[in-house]
């Protein structure tokens with residue numbers, strides 16, 4: 001596959017108030033390089049959308065941000081990723097608390113085969129965040145409220161999480177992520193398995209969550225990127241081509257590759 005030589009990212013990849021900073025990140029699966037020299041800030045309390053054609057490396061890059069790629073044996077990440085100026089790839093970093101600080105919501109809702117209550121209580125229990133049962137109740141209730149699910153489930157907290165609708169399951173997974181008090185939430189196509197009504201609810205929620213969290217979302221839907229994000233990053237063949245305020249990306253993209261993608265000429 002040809003790569004774009006001497007590429008430099010167009011636009012505004014850096015932020016005045018960065019929460020996460022990626023610098024010169026390269027990712028390899030065995031011999032194959034999937035990400036080329038990507039530098040990008042995720043600003044505090046912003047929603048940034050990562051877009052681009054299938055296979056361009058969006059999910060790979062997202063997974064670098066909480067070391068989820070560590071779970072793939074052949075995957076190697078180099079470069080630097082800083083969370084509040086701490087190197088998340090530092091030798092002393094424990095990935096378990098890191099993944100609580102930088103939580104992740106996946107494409108397919110994946111509740112545990114447990115009750116609604118226990119799905120949300122799981123993280124605070126294993127991270128030792130609570131001493132008393134009352135506190136646990138409070139965290140579960142608040143997390144379900146923040147995920148916009150409380151009113152729908154408050155009378156059946158001990159029913160199985162897997163019995164909820166797809167959209168409710170995804171909000172349960174968001175509540176589970178929130179329950180361990182993250183600072184950043186990574187979302188990898190969180191609505192791709194949902195119908196338009198459930199999608200609209202998640203998008204509304206993302207907008208509300210921005211007040212308290214920093215969010216990076218991978219999406220195939222340009223409409224979704226336009227609705228939920230303040231900045232959009234366009235990836236192409238493992239390179240970060242352009243990052244700009246979302247309205248600019250969709251009205252006057254700076255790079256010809258971004259323009260070709262948003263006008264549907266490829267991808």
Ligand SMILES: Nc1ncnc2c1ncn2[C@@H]1O[C@H](COP(=O)(O)OP(=O)(O)OP(=O)(O)O)[C@@H](O)[C@H]1O
Nearest residue numbers: 029034052053054055056057058059060061072074
């Ligand atoms: N576990 C893996 N092992 C080997 N190669 C992988 C692995 N995961 C991804 N890749 C390769 O890395 C490149 C980037 O893939 P990635 O899934 O990050 O892209 P993407 O933009 O998120 O794609 P999509 O939109 O289809 O989900 C692709 O060439 C893909 O085949």
